[in-house]
Amino acid sequence: MQGNFKYYNPTKLYFGEDAMTHLVGELKNYGPVVMLSYGGGSIKRNGVYDAVVAALREAGKTVVEDAGVMPNPTYEKVMEGCARVRDNKVDLILAVGGGSTIDYAKAVSASAYCEEDAWEKYWVGQGWPTCRTVAVGAVLTMVGTGSEMNGGSVITNRKAGFKLGKVFGPELYPKFTILNPRFTMTVPQYQMVAGFFDIMSHLMEQYFAGTADCTTDYIIEGLMRSLVHSSRIAAKNPQDYEARANIMWTATWALNTLLKCGKGGDWEVHQIGHAIGLVTDAAHGMTLASVSLPYYRHMMRDGLHQFRRFAINVWGVRPEGKADEQVATEGLACLEQWMKEIGVVMHSRELGVSEENLEAVTDAVKILPVGYRTMTRDEVVDILRQSM
Ligand code: NZQ
Numbered sequence: 036m037q038g039n040f041k042y043y044n045p046t047k048l049y050f051g052e053d054a055m056t057h058l059v060g061e062l063k064n065y066g067p068v069v070m071l072s073y074g075g076g077s078i079k080r081n082g083v084y085d086a087v088v089a090a091l092r093e094a095g096k097t098v099v100e101d102a103g104v105m106p107n108p109t110y111e112k113v114m115e116g117c118a119r120v121r122d123n124k125v126d127l128i129l130a131v132g133g134g135s136t137i138d139y140a141k142a143v144s145a146s147a148y149c150e151e152d153a154w155e156k157y158w159v160g161q162g163w164p165t166c167r168t169v170a171v172g173a174v175l176t177m178v179g180t181g182s183e184m185n186g187g188s189v190i191t192n193r194k195a196g197f198k199l200g201k202v203f204g205p206e207l208y209p210k211f212t213i214l215n216p217r218f219t220m221t222v223p224q225y226q227m228v229a230g231f232f233d234i235m236s237h238l239m240e241q242y243f244a245g246t247a248d249c250t251t252d253y254i255i256e257g258l259m260r261s262l263v264h265s266s267r268i269a270a271k272n273p274q275d276y277e278a279r280a281n282i283m284w285t286a287t288w289a290l291n292t293l294l295k296c297g298k299g300g301d302w303e304v305h306q307i308g309h310a311i312g313l314v315t316d317a318a319h320g321m322t323l324a325s326v327s328l329p330y331y332r333h334m335m336r337d338g339l340h341q342f343r344r345f346a347i348n349v350w351g352v353r354p355e356g357k358a359d360e361q362v363a364t365e366g367l368a369c370l371e372q373w374m375k376e377i378g379v380v381m382h383s384r385e386l387g388v389s390e391e392n393l394e395a396v397t398d399a400v401k402i403l404p405v406g407y408r409t410m411t412r413d414e415v416v417d418i419l420r421q422s423m
């Protein structure tokens with residue numbers, strides 16, 4: 036292990052088919068007014084809404100409805116939520132949904148009482164809240180982002196021309212999250228596998244950085260192997276509880292700050308993915324899937340030892356008698372094969388990227404000085420072209 040770090044994660048998790056039975060008890064820790072934030076209505080169709088409202092009633096809460104959080108939540112919507120929090124003196128924001136709804140809840144929490152321009156302060160300036168914030172709790176219905184146990188809040192601001200992530204500190208992590216794999220069973224196959232790839236991407240973004248012998252890499256390899264195994268089962272039979280439960284747990288650990296301990300991380304695939312998301316509004320996991328292979332093939336020689344290790348330890352590639360580059364290449368071929376097997380989008384043109392909007396996508400890519408190599412704008416253009 037190298038570097039100095041602090042590890043602290045205060046989110047309390049309730050996992051399993053009985054997880055919801057703990058919601059009433061948790062709600063009792065907060066004041067009387069709860070804002071119930073959710074998306075476009077999936078929770079009304081699958082019964083999760085009714086279960087949550089029953090718990091809120093039993094806990095004697097006044098419920099403020101806050102519907103319509105869209106995938107890739109916008110800053111305009113965040114501002115709407117902020118007004119609702121202030122007008123109703125909300126004590127707890129209960130986010131029921133996927134990463135979009137939970138990210139939105141954190142954004143509202145930090146921005147409702149912010150006296151400055153919250154977009155400039157948090158997402159552009161990467162500043163920290165100095166105002167009062169509102170407690171956030173979550174009931175997760177879609178697996179992938181890890182938002183259930185982290186401070187991430189990715190917001191799209193079309194006026195500013197960016198989709199940007201802010202990672203808030205532990206004070207903005209959900210105070211508690213209900214993780215019932217059954218709640219995710221109604222997620223459409225396309226969204227489900229997008230989530231699976233998002234998890235793999237979080238693991239790869241943290242794995243492909245650094246050269247030290249680091250315990251974190253061994254943890255990541257274990258999580259990758261579990262994900263590959265369970266996702267193969269779930270892609271064929273989405274109702275397989277064991278597989279879906281394993282994947283839910285893997286997703287939570289893939290991005291709850293554990294895996295950055297002793298590691299620098301890369302995160303450029305996410306920057307390119309966010310730019311594609313900004314321009315096309317495509318599902319987050321699919322934006323990552325469409326650019327990952329061109330990106331990693333481009334980077335492979337810069338982090339050859341780690342790509343070789345990935346091939347051997349995650350995919351079982353046999354290294355005997357092979358040059359390092361060949362081993363690493365075979366590992367990425369295994370990744371490609373798995374992606375095809377679970378059925379993710381392999382080309383960004385399927386999401387709407389074209390020569391016409393290539394410039395706009397490239398302009399929106401934030402280039403980070405981390406990972407094995409810092410991209411140039413021309414390299415980003417090359418990767419995007421190859422991804423089409
Ligand atoms: O809006 P509803 O009707 O609920 O439908 C949603 C939405 O259309 C649907 N869905 C969710 N649960 C369902 C369901 N449909 C049926 N049954 C269920 N049980 O799925 C669709 C996608 O939901 P969304 O929340 O947008 O997906 P996801 O969880 O992938 O979140 C994506 C957002 O999270 C950000 C992404 O950039 C994107 O904006 N991320 C957040 C991160 C974080 N907080 O750390 C990190 C990630 O890398 C990511 O950037």
Ligand code: ZN
Nearest residue numbers: 180233236237
């Ligand atoms: Zn992601």
